[in-house]
Amino acid sequence: MAMIAYKCPQCRVTVVDINEDKIAAWNSQVLPIYEPGLDEIVRKIRGKNLFFSTDIEKGIRENDIIFVSVNTPTKTFGVGAGMAADLQYIEKTARQIRKFSQSSKIIVEKSTLPVRTAETIERILNAANKGVRFDILSNPEFLAEGTAIRDLENPDRVLIGSRETQSGLKARKALVELYAQWVPKERIVASNIWSSELAKLVSNAFLAQRISSINAVSALCEKTEADIKEVSRIVGMDSRIGPKFLNAGIGFGGSCFKKDILNLVYLCQYYGLEEVADYWEAVIKINEYQQNRFIRNMIGAMFNTLAGKRICIFGFAFKADTGDTRESPAIYIAKWLLEENAAVVITDPKALKNAKLDLAEIDGGNILFIEDHYKAAKGCHAIAVMTDWSSYQKLDYQKIYKSMEKPAFIFDGRNILDHKRCFEIGFNVYSIGKPPMVHF
Ligand code: UDX
Numbered sequence: 001m002a003m004i005a006y007k008c009p010q011c012r013v014t015v016v017d018i019n020e021d022k023i024a025a026w027n028s029q030v031l032p033i034y035e036p037g038l039d040e041i042v043r044k045i046r047g048k049n050l051f052f053s054t055d056i057e058k059g060i061r062e063n064d065i066i067f068v069s070v071n072t073p074t075k076t077f078g079v080g081a082g083m084a085a086d087l088q089y090i091e092k093t094a095r096q097i098r099k100f101s102q103s104s105k106i107i108v109e110k111s112t113l114p115v116r117t118a119e120t121i122e123r124i125l126n127a128a129n130k131g132v133r134f135d136i137l138s139n140p141e142f143l144a145e146g147t148a149i150r151d152l153e154n155p156d157r158v159l160i161g162s163r164e165t166q167s168g169l170k171a172r173k174a175l176v177e178l179y180a181q182w183v184p185k186e187r188i189v190a191s192n193i194w195s196s197e198l199a200k201l202v203s204n205a206f207l208a209q210r211i212s213s214i215n216a217v218s219a220l221c222e223k224t225e226a227d228i229k230e231v232s233r234i235v236g237m238d239s240r241i242g243p244k245f246l247n248a249g250i251g252f253g254g255s256c257f258k259k260d261i262l263n264l265v266y267l268c269q270y271y272g273l274e275e276v277a278d279y280w281e282a283v284i285k286i287n288e289y290q291q292n293r294f295i296r297n298m299i300g301a302m303f304n305t306l307a308g309k310r311i312c313i314f315g316f317a318f319k320a321d322t323g324d325t326r327e328s329p330a331i332y333i334a335k336w337l338l339e340e341n342a343a344v345v346i347t348d349p350k351a352l353k354n355a356k357l358d359l360a361e362i363d364g365g366n367i368l369f370i371e372d373h374y375k376a377a378k379g380c381h382a383i384a385v386m387t388d389w390s391s392y393q394k395l396d397y398q399k400i401y402k403s404m405e406k407p408a409f410i411f412d413g414r415n416i417l418d419h420k421r422c423f424e425i426g427f428n429v430y431s432i433g434k435p436p437m438v439h440f
Helices: 004-006 022-024 037-046 056-062 088-100 117-126 148-151 167-178 193-224 228-236 257-270 273-301 331-340 352-359 375-377 390-396 395-403 419-425
Strands: 013-016 050-053 065-067 106-110 133-140 160-163 190-194 310-314 343-347 367-369 383-384 408-411 428-431
Touching: 004 013, 004 037, 004 050, 004 148, 004 383, 013 022, 013 383, 037 050, 056 088, 056 167, 065 088, 065 167, 065 343, 088 117, 106 117, 106 167, 117 133, 117 193, 133 352, 148 395, 148 419, 160 167, 160 193, 160 383, 167 190, 190 193, 193 228, 193 273, 257 273, 273 331, 273 428, 310 375, 331 343, 331 352, 343 352, 343 375, 352 367, 375 395, 395 419, 419 428
Parallel strands: 013 050, 065 106, 106 133, 160 190, 310 343, 310 383, 343 367, 383 408, 408 428
Antiparallel strands: 133 160
């Protein structure tokens, strides 16, 4: 919404939320999320045409277009628990919109939703027949965290799905015109509303599937002395495949991939497509397998016991350039290490606050959170790289090596360090999909 306000100075954008603390943070000097470039934009336009408020009733009443961006977590209860999307917040929002609206509005689904949710929203909105019209559009968001501003300024595509009725098409046109203020028209894709809802789920499923594919191959590389970096470079040179999203690692995290695939799997099961459901579910299984494999490799390399050893986790965010730790592989690895009775030290440039929250329930005093990498690694038996922060490539590993217990190990779960150099310094180096480099 900050980007829309920034690019469309003639529009007035108000972001409303029930969470008072969050809105207060959006109105303060310290924004509640870290995203490169966002601070500058918010600072430029806040109070001019971008506002943050908890007055939801006024927000609904006074605006012509409402973007519904509430969360749709995986359901934790009842039918579909652990798989289906929990749509209670979407439904509550639709009921609020109906209650407070005094004029016709365009309602835009921004949240990622199961296909055919627009039908539910339409039914709820039109149930009271107050003489106001609601047109529903689907406009899923494809930005990735850490590069959100760049992705929004220069998107591969903006997708707008609508009903193909006269008023549906009119609503679609209004939203196209908004984006057309900065996005070239050929990148604004219009479709029917169900294609739009499904295309978002499928886009995330395809991205995650690429990661699981390369991770599955990394396991085979480790058995055969093939090198996953070479394999992925060669495979990616086929222009039909392309080079992106072929980095093997500890597995994907983030708030979207797992949730959206589970949602897709549930939809397939709902429609009786068991084979299709199984196919997509395998993407998640390989992701779990990759993390499981990583921890087993670690135990095996460190003489079959981690008990009493001190392990330093380099990076807790689910990817670089964000403080977000949702579904971060580091959470699972940290928990496993603690189960093995290891002492865990966590360092991360942006995610320590979230790491503390994630591990609060199991932190029995065996976890240290230290921002300085050198201090964090001091006295440790091993370093496990969990996040691809570029700053990790620039550290003085000689200095780190000297301060650690020997034999010292590096487990590079992101394949980002200079393994040869680390080995020459004295580390035993284990990476993903490459032969280990060991001194014994
Ligand atoms: C993703 C989609 O990219 C985005 O289009 C959608 O709108 C939201 O979900 P995001 O979760 O922010 O975005 O990050 P992304 O860059 O896709 O990375 C997801 C995870 O996959 C991270 O844990 C990342 O480290 C991992 N990853 C990515 C790999 O392991 N290997 C790769 O080659 C690429």
